[in-house]
Structure formats: structure tokens, C-alpha cells
Amino acid sequence: MSKLEEKSERELVLIVDALNLFTRHFVAHPAMGSNGQHVGGIVGFLYSIVRFAEDFKPTNIVIVWEGGGSKRKRDLFSNYKQKRRPAKLNRNYEELPDTVENRNHQISTLIKILSYTPIIQLYVPECEADDVIGYISKYRFRESRKAIVSSDKDFYQLLDSKTVIYSPTWKKIVTKKEVIEKFGISPENFCLAKSLCGDPADNIPGVKGVGFKTLAKRFPTLREESAVYIPDIIRQCETMISEGSKVKAIKNISESESLIKRNWRLVHLDTANLSPGQIESINQNIDTFSPRRNKIMTMKALIAEGIQTFNVDRLFLSLVHLRNAHE
Secondary structure: OOOHHHHHHHHHEEEEEEHHHHHHHHHHOOEEOOOOEEEEHHHHHHHHHHHHHHHHHHHHOEEEEEEOOOOHHHHHOOOOOOOOOOOOOOOOOOOOOHHHHHHHHHHHHHHHHHHOOOOEEEEOOOOOOHHHHHOOOOHHOOOOEEHHHHHHHHHHHHEEEEEEEOOOOEEEEEHHHHHHHHHHHHHHHHHHHHHHHEHHHHHEOOOOOOOOOHHHOOOOHHHHHHHHHHHHHHHHHHHHHHHOOOOOHHHHHHHOHHHHHHHHHHOOOOOOOOOOHHHHHHHHHHHOOOOOOHHHHHHHHHHHOOOOOOOHHHHHHOOOOOOOOOO
16 A cells, blocks of 8 residues: 555545534524523534544544535526525524524634634635535545535535545435435436436426436436446437337436536536636635634633533544644
8 A cells, every 4th residue: 555545544534514514503403692692503513513523533624615606507507596495594483583693693603713723614705515525525635535514415426435425414424325225326326317307405407207216217227336427318218219118207308418418517516617716715725724723712702602511622622633733
């Protein structure tokens, strides 16, 4: 084994889909600060980071925040995410004043608190966290073992021998095996499957009558590790039709090549939806990151929010494995 391979085997990068994790705690965690404001998003997020750090013992933690959405994707499809349901507000209280303002304040506070730690935070304007995570997983940390924290199924396409996903929804680690067992589709073909099925959550229409079950049944090759591409699936449909298939979904797929290609560009996590400037920004932020271990400022920030019982010592102890924790 080469020194590079030995290093990559020791390294584990924990990549956190920040807004996805924060929202999960914001809508469900009932914690209130001594000042009477809801702080569940902050408390739940921080304790999750502690638990992940203790369980995974990562050498790096990268937290990726949303950058206001992707202009490239909106230019490609103007209705992209247009009809998404608004983010849920905290469901534990019937009358919680200024809830949107409170949510934004909690996020800002989290960003400030995390800046006192040896945790890398990324925010790229006019860019989705999904695309940033796709880039750093496939390119920036290509040789490292990785664990992505998110309940977003878009990341299933990133699963490989070095990458797993921890799903807060499933409360378990998701690997290639789990995805194949649940969907009948391999991670190598998950992006193609989503391009065919669409994604109602992001207002991406799919081919009429096509779902994961239909694809798994009609196209067993999608279960294999070998990647299947759009021209392949179109040819398969045309062959089935020429052999007498009357299945409506097959006909619809054969007539929807342009729709499928557009959807692929929307859901594929690579570099196509990142500009050279955005990629440079990601790399520069990682290269120039200056880690901190400032317990006092962390405690002050928490006390200012009325959070008095959070275990700051445990937070910093959980981060001791970070490669840059002692710098």
C-alpha cells in the first residue's frame, strides 16, 4: 500500500448537509433559552455534531450551507423548486413569535459558534449545497473515506466503496447495498432513475407513469454496478417497442429523451452546475481554513442565546480527532 493509500485509509471526512440537518431539529426540538426564545435548532444541531464526531471519529468535518439556490438550474428550468412547500416552522408551539426571524437567527448563531471550532464551513453564493457536496466528495476528497449526513436521496448517486451516507430519517448508515435493496436501483444508476422519475419535492416532472418500481421491474440492468446512460435506456425502450411491448411507460420513456436529459442536468451532482469561480471559492476556503478552539467565545455565544446547559467541553473533546484540531 502506498503512503497516499495509507493516508486515505486513515482519513474520514464527515460532510454535513447543514440546512437539512438544522431544519430537522428546528421543526422538532422543543428547547427554549432562558430568554424565552426557541433554540432547538441550535441545540439539536450541535448535539448531532457531537454524536457524529464521537461515532465516526472524523479527521475533518465540513459543514455545507445553502448558497441561495442555483442560478444555472433556474436558467435551465424556470420552475425548478418554484412550488416547494415552505419550510415547516417549529411544530411544538402554537404561538411562537417571529418564527422565520427566529429560524434565521438560529442559523446565524450556529455559523458563529462553529467558527470558534476546527470545523470547516462552506457557503458558496448562488449555489446549492448539493452541488458543493457533490464536488468535494467526488473531487476534493476523492481519495478519502467519507460519510455524508443528510436525508436527501440525491446523495445516493455518490455512494461508492469510500462513501457512505448517514440518514437522520432512517437513523442508520446507508450504503450501496441498502439502496439496491430498497429501490432496486444501484447508486451508479440512481441519477438516471431520478431523471426518469422526476422529483416532486423540487418540482421536477418525470416521465408519466414511471416510478422506481416500474424501472426496477422493466430495466433490471439498473440494479447492476455498470452505469446505464440515457441513450442506452432509450434504445432499450425502442427495442422493446419493436418487439411488441404495449407498456405505456416504455413508450413514454422513448418519447421523452429531451425531458430526461434536462432532468439529468438538474439532478446530477458533479461540476456542470458550478462555475470555475465557485469551484475556486470552494477550494480556497478549504485551503485557507484557519481552525480555532475557542471554548470561551463558544460559551459566551451560547449564554447570549440563553443556552446554559450545553456541554461545551464535550463538544471540543469530540473534535479532538480532527486533523486540524491542534493547529
